[in-house]
Amino acid sequence: xxxxxxxxxxxxxxxxxxxxxxxxxxxxxxxxxxxxxxxxxxxxxxxxxxxxxxxxxxxxxxxxxxxxxxxxxxxxxxxxxxxxxxxxxxxxxxxxxxxxxxxxxxxxxxxxxxxxxxxxxxxxxxxxxxxxxxxxxxxxxxxxxxxxxxxxxxxxxxxxxxxxxxxxxxxxxxxxxxxxxxxxxxxxxxxxxxxxxxxxxxxxxxxxxxxxxxxxxxxxxxxxxxxxxxxxxxxxxxxxxxxxxxxxxxxxxxxxxxxxxxxxxxxxxxxxxxxxxxxxxxxxxxxxxxxxxxxxxxxxxxxxxxxxxxxxxxxxxxxxxxxxxxxxxxxxxxxxxxxxxxxxxxxxxxxxxxxxxxxxxxxxxxxxxxxxxxxxxxxxxxxxxxxxxxxxxxxxxxxxxxxxxxxxxxxxxxxxxxxxxxxxxxxxxxxxxxx
Numbered sequence: 543x544x545x546x547x548x549x550x551x552x553x554x555x556x557x558x559x560x561x562x563x564x565x566x567x568x569x570x571x572x573x574x575x576x577x578x579x580x581x582x583x584x585x586x587x588x589x590x591x592x593x594x595x596x597x598x599x600x601x602x603x604x605x606x607x608x609x610x611x612x613x614x615x616x617x618x619x620x621x622x623x624x625x626x627x628x629x630x631x632x633x634x635x636x637x638x639x640x641x642x643x644x645x646x647x648x649x650x651x652x653x654x655x656x657x658x659x660x661x662x663x664x665x666x667x668x669x670x671x672x673x674x675x676x677x678x679x680x681x682x683x684x685x686x687x688x689x690x691x692x693x694x695x696x697x698x699x700x701x702x703x704x705x706x707x708x709x710x711x712x713x714x715x716x717x718x719x720x721x722x723x724x725x726x727x728x729x730x731x732x733x734x735x736x737x738x739x740x741x742x743x744x745x746x747x748x749x750x751x752x753x754x755x756x757x758x759x760x761x762x763x764x765x766x767x768x769x770x771x772x773x774x775x776x777x778x779x780x781x782x783x784x785x786x787x788x789x790x791x792x793x794x795x796x797x798x799x800x801x802x803x804x805x806x807x808x809x810x811x812x813x814x815x816x817x818x819x820x821x822x823x824x825x826x827x828x829x830x831x832x833x834x835x836x837x838x839x840x841x842x843x844x845x846x847x848x849x850x851x852x853x854x855x856x857x858x859x860x861x862x863x864x865x866x867x868x869x870x871x872x873x874x875x876x877x878x879x880x881x882x883x884x885x886x887x888x889x890x891x892x893x894x895x896x897x898x899x900x901x902x903x904x905x906x907x908x909x910x911x912x913x914x915x916x917x918x919x920x921x922x923x924x925x926x927x928x929x930x931x932x933x934x935x936x937x938x939x940x941x942x943x944x945x946x947x948x949x950x951x952x953x954x955x956x957x958x959x960x961x962x963x964x965x966x967x968x969x970x971x972x973x974x975x976x977x
Contacts, residue, residue, distance in 0.1 A: 561685025568692030857895020
């Protein structure tokens with residue numbers, strides 16, 4: 543049997559950073575295409591589709607990729623994760639369809655949301671294969687998948703929008719692109735990983751070992767146990783997604799799709815900093831976890847402070863760029879009508895700067911194994927976003943939405959800092975681990 547050798551940590555980091563960069567640039571390119579070839583209303587339709595589908599998908603995904611990638615003891619096999627993901631994805635499609643029908647959106651907008659939901663379904667299935675590949679420490683194959691999927695989805699979306707002048711066919715092109723990558727590359731990559739250990743990293747709890755490892759397991763007790771294990775992380779990811787999307791719901795309701803399109807286009811420029819934050823945070827997390835497990839509070843605190851300082855520095859640079867060259871940047875990247883909202887752009891970058899700091903504190907909480915506390919934390923953050931949006935958007939418009947993001951980011955930072963201080967106070971002695 544041919545062995546699939548894991549890559550070194552440095553090579554995995556390089557592949558991950560490159561793949562995320564290409565994919566994020568392609569995602570941003572979609573908004574640029576919609577802004578250049580279409581109108582703010584079209585950007586708003588597309589953004590609404592993402593905002594409606596994302597929290598549901600985050601919940602039903604249950605963060606299975608992360609659990610699978612760290613399943614070192616082999617408590618579950620790939621077929622268990624695949625079976626639960628297929629159930630979750632089907633449930634997500636039904637929930638999104640129900641929300642769309644109940645919300646009473648325009649017929650074209652409803653079809654856009656459903657098309658994006660279909661694309662997200664294909665992406666969710668790819669994600670469970672990513673977990674298998676990550677478990678085998680071959681991030682190069684995930685990065686290659688993302689570097690194919692990003693440009694291909696940008697191409698097909700652009701063709702759909704250019705030929706039809708509608709978002710619907712662009713969204714259908716997006717779904718086609720993600721289905722192609724899943725069927726032609728991701729499943730094949732997963733099969734290669736399973737050649738190293740045909741039944742995953744452990745024995746199935748439910749089925750005979752004669753079953754094809756690429757077929758899902760449907761053992762209810764096993765799936766129930768896995769769901770119970772993963773549910774807290776699914777709830778946290780849903781809350782995180784809701785926190786960023788709640789202002790978008792209120793903008794669409796009070797101000798319309800055009801204003802939503804403008805806000806979304808400006809807010810997406812936060813992603814540039816998030817790419818760096820994510821790469822640094824994922825790279826530093828294992829070391830933070832080792833420091834905490836070893837009871838080395840000084841090293842944990844020092845590294846955490848350095849990361850928070852980096853996040854603050856990146857945020858300050860983003861705010862300065864918005865202040866000095868915001869109008870010119872928005873004109874070049876989008877169109878002159880977006881450049882009229884320079885002040886809004888500055889406020890959005892302020893929210894981003896605070897959010898970068900909060901993100902690094904979040905990596906610290908996870909490294910210290912403080913999982914359950916994140917549910918009430920992000921419930922408070924999401925509640926702040928909802929109350930602030932309801933209060934500020936009707937009176938202040940898009941500036942109110944930006945202020946809601948700022949307030950939610952401040953709450954997240956303050957509460958996360960409190961958890962970090964508590965973790966440092968409760969840091970275990972050598973060889974112990976705080977759960």
